Amino acid sequence: MAFDPASLTFDANGLIPAVAQDHATGEVLMMAWMNAEAVARTVETGRVTYWSRSRQAFWVKGETSGHVQRLIELRIDCDRDCLLLLIEQEGPACHTNRRSCFYTALREGEERIILDPMV
Template structure:
């Protein structure tokens, strides 16, 4: 394992459970596809293999996206947010990203409700 890789993983602020949220985005369209969780080993596997590996909180095991579905995620880039507590994975998604067999997990609209009725932008004049 390269010291550089370990230094990059060392910059991540994992939570008390040793996990970090990974926001997954299609690299060319910037479409947000899903959110999953990673520990240091899942991140290490992802960065070294070029295929995304996650930690399943419900099953307590690693899973590489697409191994059973064929809907693989090929890493195009990885970024760390300013606080170090979230990872952005820029990927090329082959097939649907969501376990419900849809392109994105973010296809349920909550609407704008009251936010849409507020004047959030002051008039400049």
């Protein structure tokens, strides 16, 4: 069956959450938003493209930083309202220069930084 991004369930702003996960390690790297065109561009090019809500523009991950995300596989959840992007990540995924955006853990009621920026 051919894939059509229009078959996905987008929110009122035309967006769908996309979780990027390292295809080899299973590490969750980041979450960002996509619209139908960003999904289509990602599938067509193999370069992960998000929709920047702050800039109201397409954001090809790594286009300026060099921290490219290559799509290995796109998975759709059961409600078709969330995407899992299995990717190959070059360098850090987070704008803070960390491997993952999920670098703060709640442990025993306290927030703890668990990942340092990459050098």
